[in-house]
Amino acid sequence: MPRSNEVVQALLQxxxxxxxxxxxxxxxxRTYEKAARSIGGYxxxxxxxxxxxxxxxxxxxxxxxxxxxxxxxxxTFAALEDLRAAVPSGVRQMMAISGLGPKKAMLLYRDxxxxxxxxxxxxxxxxxxxGLRGFGDRTEENILRGIALVQESGARVQINVAMxxxxxxxxxxxGLKETRQIAYAGSLRRMAETIGDVDILVAATKPAPxxxxxxxxxxxxxxxARGETKTSIRTIQGLQVDLRVVTPDVWGAxxxxxxxxxxxxxxxxxxAVRKGLKLSxxxxxxxxxxxxIVARTEEEVYERLGLPWIAPTLRxxxxxxxxxxxxxxxxxxxxxxxxGDLHTHTNLTDGLAPLEEMIAAARxxxxxxxxxxxxxxxxxxxxxxxxxxxxxxxxxxxLCSCTARS
DNA sequence: GCCGTTTTCGGCCCGACTGTTTTCAGTCG
Numbered sequence: 001m002p003r004s005n006e007v008v009q010a011l012l013q014x015x016x017x018x019x020x021x022x023x024x025x026x027x028x029x030r031t032y033e034k035a036a037r038s039i040g041g042y043x044x045x046x047x048x049x050x051x052x053x054x055x056x057x058x059x060x061x062x063x064x065x066x067x068x069x070x071x072x073x074x075x076t077f078a079a080l081e082d083l084r085a086a087v088p089s090g091v092r093q094m095m096a097i098s099g100l101g102p103k104k105a106m107l108l109y110r111d112x113x114x115x116x117x118x119x120x121x122x123x124x125x126x127x128x129x130x131g132l133r134g135f136g137d138r139t140e141e142n143i144l145r146g147i148a149l150v151q152e153s154g155a156r157v158q159i160n161v162a163m164x165x166x167x168x169x170x171x172x173x174x175g176l177k178e179t180r181q182i183a184y185a186g187s188l189r190r191m192a193e194t195i196g197d198v199d200i201l202v203a204a205t206k207p208a209p210x211x212x213x214x215x216x217x218x219x220x221x222x223x224x225a226r227g228e229t230k231t232s233i234r235t236i237q238g239l240q241v242d243l244r245v246v247t248p249d250v251w252g253a254x255x256x257x258x259x260x261x262x263x264x265x266x267x268x269x270x271x272a273v274r275k276g277l278k279l280s281x282x283x284x285x286x287x288x289x290x291x292x293i294v295a296r297t298e299e300e301v302y303e304r305l306g307l308p309w310i311a312p313t314l315r316x317x318x319x320x321x322x323x324x325x326x327x328x329x330x331x332x333x334x335x336x337x338x339x340g341d342l343h344t345h346t347n348l349t350d351g352l353a354p355l356e357e358m359i360a361a362a363r364x365x366x367x368x369x370x371x372x373x374x375x376x377x378x379x380x381x382x383x384x385x386x387x388x389x390x391x392x393x394x395x396x397x398x399l400c401s402c403t404a405r406s
Numbered sequence: 407g408c409c410g411t412t413t414t415c416g417g418c419c420c421g422a423c424t425g426t427t428t429t430c431a432g433t434c435g
Contacts, residue, residue, distance in 0.1 A: 027418055031407040061408050099424085101433050136426060186435085199435085225434095227423055232434095242435080244422090257420090262435060269419040274411070280420055 004047035004072060009040035011071050011080060012064070017092050018083035020102035034059040037263055039068070041318030047072050058322075090116030097146035104134065121147050149238075157239060162188050162195035165239060169200055169217065173243075176213055178204040180248045185258035189312045197240035201258045207245035214243045250282050252297035257281035263317035264310075271305050271321075279305070 016032035019025075038059040039046055046054065046068060054065035070077040087109070094105045094117055108114040111132060114123050124144055129135045166184040174182045179202055183189070186199030204210050211231050215223050224232040224240065232242045246254040257265060258281065272279035278287045283295030284304055294300035299309045307324045311332055314320040323329050 028407050030418075059408065063407060099433065103432060134426070138425060225423055230422055260435075266419055273419075
């Protein structure tokens with residue numbers, strides 16, 4: 001049974017998507033996306049909160065709180081039902097196709113009545129998109145390729161699979177004479193449980209030879225995009241790898257940007273804006289004069305924003321910014337902290353005791369750190385609900401990544 | 407719709423790349 005926060009998060013995200021498709025104010029769309037994320041990561045169960053408690057959640061105001069309250073009571077809210085009636089669910093599903101955003105999805109529906117991925121494929125086959133503004137031959141090809149990708153099950157892979165690929169790419173590009181520094185970034189550096197694509201960052205004196213070497217790797221199935229500083233490929237295993245090349249003097253800013261998450265980046269950039277600064281992958285700048293302030297290390301960037309360095313595993317905009325501002329960032333487990341491995345089962349699978357009893361027992365025995373390596377790690381993660389468990393969740397994630405690499 | 411070191415209105419992250427719309431909108435991360 002998913003926790004109420006996740007149910008509400010999904011409803012608000014759906015509302016944001018449908019608002020975007022139906023041409024709603026982009027800032028309102030973003031507001032609901034932010035509120036959805038904020039609720040998903042909030043430490044307290046939203047079903048236990050009253051209106052005032054809901055409005056205390058960051059990015060949740062009176063209007064959103066009202067919708068959340070209605071959703072908790074009835075399972076949905078009226079404004080969402082209105083949009084569901086206006087936009088078929090298949091139109092939203094079409095946005096899962098790479099290259100199709102809300103504008104193009106809505107255009108296909110409004111002008112051609114296409115309301116599902118299957119109908120879209122059939123329409124392209126029948127040549128119905130010919131002459132439609134914004135849809136040329138190349139776009140049609142890309143959509144068909146995107147549909148094939150969507151229909152392949154399990155686009156995301158476990159972290160150990162992505163890590164192996166990343167280390168292979170790093171091994172091949174790291175030896176080039178132009179390469180000064182190289183690292184994996186993105187969700188891989190944040191140690192997410194599953195990885196959608198692999199992000200590689202290179203600091204190089206000249207980007208072109210690095211790009212060329214990357215696009216020529218033996219396991220490249222297709223070059224998706226290729227520019228002066230950024231190239232994306234898809235491997236024959238079906239995983240996308242993005243390469244970004246920067247100059248060595250902006251390594252820290254680029255690594256901070258390329259590590260994400262997107263939500264964390266938006267928060268740090270907002271902090272920069274409020275301080276009269278501008279943050280991008282090229283550095284932290286004075287907004288007015290455009291003068292570069294810092295870019296060389298991540299530590300400098302965070303420090304100039306008034307924050308301590310935040311570990312990548314925490315960068316999800318799930319309270320880490322606030323914790324950093326309060327000086328209350330958690331101490332994360334290191335490999336040297338691991339003394340052993342205890343395998344146990346909870347009643348999520350074939351054990352007898354519930355997760356909560358396992359945790360209480362571990363605490364009662366004085367274990368500072370512990371990982372439950374059940375056969376159902378995702379179910380376990382979903383049950384990590386209370387505020388203190390956020391820290392624990394990250395510890396488990398780090399432990400899992402250690403296991404994956406050993 | 408939310409929010410405040412520019413606080414009750416005005417702004418909301420930033421840049422790369424693609425395809426197509428001859429100058430830029432849409433999408434992505």
